[in-house]
Amino acid sequence: MPDDADAAAEPSDDEVVRTAAEAAEGIVFKHYDQSTVTDLDVTVTFEAGVLDVDVYLNAPEDAGPDPDAVAQEAVETAGEAVDELFEA
Numbered sequence: 126m127p128d129d130a131d132a133a134a135e136p137s138d139d140e141v142v143r144t145a146a147e148a149a150e151g152i153v154f155k156h157y158d159q160s161t162v163t164d165l166d167v168t169v170t171f172e173a174g175v176l177d178v179d180v181y182l183n184a185p186e187d188a189g190p191d192p193d194a195v196a197q198e199a200v201e202t203a204g205e206a207v208d209e210l211f212e213a
Contacts, residue, residue, distance in 0.1 A: 136210050141171040148206035149180050149199040156195045161188045169203065178203040 149167045164183035180196040
C-alpha cells in the first residue's frame with residue numbers, strides 16, 4: 126500500500142496533460158516554422174491513469190516533412206515525456 130508521500134510525489138493530472146501537450150507542440154515546431162502551420166490541434170486527456178494524445182496537423186506538403194509523420198512523432202514524444210515525468 127503506497128504511503129501519502131508516494132501519492133504526493135506523483136504529478137497532478139493537469140501537469141501530465143500540460144507536459145504531453147508541450148512535448149507534442151515542441152515536435153511540430155521543431156519541424157515547421159509556426160507561420161507554416163495552417164492548423165494545429167493537440168488534444169490530451171489523462172483519466173484513470175490512461176493518457177490519450179491526438180494531434181491534428183495541417184501544413185503544406187511542400188513545407189517540410191510529411192505532416193502525418195510529424196503528428197505521429199508528436200504523439201509518441203508526448204507519451205515519452207509523460208513517462209519521464211512519472212520516472213522523475
